[in-house]
Amino acid sequence: MSRANTRVVKIGDRVIGGGNPILIQSMTNTKTEDVEATVKQIQALTEAGCDIIRCAVPTMEAAKALSEIKKQISIPLVADIHFDYRLAIAAIENGADKIRINPGNIGSRDRIQAVVDAAKERQIPIRVGVNSGSLEKELVEKYNGVTAEGLVESALDKVRIIEEMGYDNLVISIKSSDVMMCAKAHELITNQTDHPLHVGITEAGTLYSGNIKSAVGLGIILYQGIGDTIRVSLTGDPLEEIKSAKRILKTLGLRKGGIEVVSCPTCGRTQIDLIGLANQVETLVQGYDLDIKVAVMGCVVNGPGEAKEADLGVAGGKGVGILIKKGEIVKKVPESELLSVLKDELDHWGK
Ligand code: SF4
Known part of the structure; x- marks a missing residue:
């Protein structure tokens, strides 16, 4: 897919924009003032695949904790x-690699200028x-409600304010919990700016609805080549955000790596606990940095055929299962041993 031609922006030692890989972000939900807990969460998120982390800075103590x-x-x-320009300045002085502000709630021009x-x-x-x-009242009135057009105008107005202050090292985000409005806003803004876009569906919801809304919204936006960095917002453990973001990028062919598990929906032919096995396999594969596909199929009627496209697969029979490698049946094992046999194969994959 061809990607929108955005400027390259450096965030710490990473870059976004200009066709660089789309980086995954998340946000800590610890108190930023609690350095130990925040660092612990960031380290876990980093291990899971988070590329850039954001911390809330609601107090001066939080700003100072950043260093x-x-x-x-x-x-x-x-x-x-949000709101207090002094916190933005303190965060910058304490080593923040980027700040996220809404100039609309920072206050007077002087205060925005000080942050810039x-x-x-x-x-x-x-x-x-x-x-x-938090769309401005005038734009809500102008467009007869909160609309994609209003969001884009609001974002571009603020970008212009900062550019007029002599700074254009910017990233833009326009967020809405309305998936279609968010998608439309991105389609509109991408033709009007070359600043990189941080894309996400805000307040998407809990694990279930948040994942579906994020996958649909980000899928529509990213498939059009729009977006330089993403965040999946979930009401839940931030680790889930990383897992989902990685999966969305991989599904769209925008990121390589990580095992993809395909599993059948089960039917009247299923003779093993396939739902349990598929979930165990899904957890198991998270520990491997292999770029392969693993199939978990419920029966020997369709299983081997359907597993042919995978690198590795298991198909269940009556209390037994078969192991399939590159489309070939390689062994028959008791159901109770399927997971460990699969693990053994993964441990030795490519050796
Ligand atoms: Fe049913 Fe077998 Fe297809 Fe699974 S692979 S859905 S058990 S026919």
Whole structure:
């Protein structure tokens, strides 16, 4: 797929835009002031595949904690600021690799200028974020409600304010929990700016609905070549956000690596506990950095055929299962041993 031609922006030691790989972000849900807990969560997220982490900075203590957090992590740190420009400046002084602000709630031009000057001095990017929940009254009136057009105008207005202040090291995000509005806003803005876009469906919901809304929304947007960095927002453990983001990118062919599990939906022919096995396999494969497909099929009637396209597969019979490798049946094993046989194959894959 051809990607929108955006500018390259450096965030810490990573780059987004300009056709570079789409980076995955998440946000900590610990108190940023609690350095130990925040670092622990960031390290777990990094291990899971998070490329860039954002922390809320609601207090001066949180802004000051950033410098200690930064020393103990290995991915770029973004400070999320609302309302208080002094917190934005303090976050920058304490080593934030990027800040996320909504200039609309920072206040007077002088205050925005002070934040821009601090970012400029250290050459760190500013993410200009607008959200459907805080769209300006004038734009709501102009467009007869909260609309994609209003969101785009709001974002571009704010970008212009910062550009007029002499700074264009920017990333834009326009977020809405309305998936189709969000998709339309991205389609509109991509033709009007070349600043990189941070894409996400905001307040998407719990694990179930949040994943579906994010997959649909990000799928529509990313498939059009729009987006340079993503966040899946879930009301849940941030680790789930990383798992989902990786899966979305891999499904769209935008990221390689990680085992893909395909499993059949089960039917009246299923003779093993396939649902249990598929879930165990899904958990098992997370520990392997292999770029292969593993099939978990319920029966020997269709299983081997359907598993042919996978690198490795198992198909259940009556209390037994067969192991399939590159489309060939290689052995028959008791149902109770299917998982361990599969694990053994993965442990020795490519050796
Ligand atoms: Fe049914 Fe077998 Fe197909 Fe699974 S692979 S859905 S058990 S026919």
